[in-house]
Amino acid sequence: LARERPDLELVREPSLDALRHLELPDAIVIDGDHNHYTVSEELRIVIERSASAPLPLLLFHDVGWPHGRRDAYYSPALIPEDRRRPITEGGGLVPWDPGTTEEGLRYKYPASREGGPGNGVLTAVEDVVAGHPQLRLAVVQAFFGFGAVWDTRAPWADAVAALLDPWDRDPVFERLEADRVLHLATQVVHKVQTDRALARIARQDELLSRLLGSRTLALAERIGRLRRGGRAEVSREDVRRVLEP
Numbered sequence: 001l002a003r004e005r006p007d008l009e010l011v012r013e014p015s016l017d018a019l020r021h022l023e024l025p026d027a028i029v030i031d032g033d034h035n036h037y038t039v040s041e042e043l044r045i046v047i048e049r050s051a052s053a054p055l056p057l058l059l060f061h062d063v064g065w066p067h068g069r070r071d072a073y074y075s076p077a078l079i080p081e082d083r084r085r086p087i088t089e090g091g092g093l094v095p096w097d098p099g100t101t102e103e104g105l106r107y108k109y110p111a112s113r114e115g116g117p118g119n120g121v122l123t124a125v126e127d128v129v130a131g132h133p134q135l136r137l138a139v140v141q142a143f144f145g146f147g148a149v150w151d152t153r154a155p156w157a158d159a160v161a162a163l164l165d166p167w168d169r170d171p172v173f174e175r176l177e178a179d180r181v182l183h184l185a186t187q188v189v190h191k192v193q194t195d196r197a198l199a200r201i202a203r204q205d206e207l208l209s210r211l212l213g214s215r216t217l218a219l220a221e222r223i224g225r226l227r228r229g230g231r232a233e234v235s236r237e238d239v240r241r242v243l244e245p
C-alpha cells in the first residue's frame with residue numbers, strides 16, 4: 001500500500017507509541033490490536049493529548065462479535081500481565097460458546113473466555129466513554145461491528161449524530177449481524193468437520209488399498225472360506241467394493 005500510494009504516510013510503530021507523538025488528525029480509525037488494554041490506552045492517550053484541542057472523530061472496527069467482549073492479542077508480550085486475560089493459543093471461536101472450541105474461527109491469541117470486566121474492544125470503549133460525560137458513543141452492529149466516539153461539543157457533533165443516530169444500536173442490525181456470524185461460524189465448523197472426515201476416509205482408503213494388495217487378506221479370505229464352507233467373512237471383493245468411488 002505504501003508503495004502504491006505515495007500520498008499516504010506510513011508510520012511503522014505500534015499505535016501506543018505513534019499516538020504519543022504524531023500530530024493528531026481530524027479522525028482516527030482504531031482497528032489494530034483488539035483488546036481492552038490497547039484500545040483503552042489508545043483512547044486515553046488521544047483524549048489526554050486533546051485536552052487543549054478538539055478530540056478527533058474516533059472510528060472503531062470490531063466492536064461486535066468476536067472481539068466486542070473478548071480480547072485477542074497480536075503480541076501478548078506487549079500487554080502488561082495484569083491487563084491480559086488468560087489466552088487459549090490457536091483457540092476457535094463460535095458465537096454460541098463463551099469459551100474456545102477446536103472448530104470455530106481460529107485466532108492466534110484469543111482470550112479463553114468471552115465477557116466480564118476488562119475484556120473486549122466494546123467494553124474498553126464503553127469504559128472510557130463512561131468516564132467522560134462530554135463523549136458520545138454510537139454502535140452500528142454491521143460486519144463485526146462499527147463504532148464511533150465524538151465530543152458532543154465539537155462543531156460537527158450534531159452532523160455526526162444525525163448520520164449515526166438512526167443506526168445506533170439498531171435492533172434489526174444487531175439481529176442481522178448475529179445471524180450473519182452464526183452462519184459464518186456454522187460454515188467454518190462444518191468445513192473443519194468435513195475436512196476431518198475426509199482426512200479419516202483418505203487414511204482408511206490407504207489402509208484398505210494396502211490390505212487389498214497384501215497377502216494377509218488373501219490368506220485370511222482363504223482360511224475364512226475353509227472354515228465357513230465356501231464363504232469368507234471378509235473378501236477382497238468386499239474391500240474392492242467399499243473402495244469404489
Ligand SMILES: C[S@@+](CC[C@H](N)C(=O)[O-])C[C@H]1O[C@@H](n2cnc3c(N)ncnc32)[C@H](O)[C@@H]1O
Nearest residue numbers: 013014015016029031032033034038061074075
Ligand atoms: C484487523 S487488521 C486491520 C487492518 C486494516 N484496518 C484493514 O481493515 O485492513 C489489524 C492490523 O493492525 C496491526 N496491529 C496490531 N496491533 C497493532 C498496534 N498496537 N498498533 C498498530 N497496528 C497494530 C496488525 O498487524 C494488523 O495489520
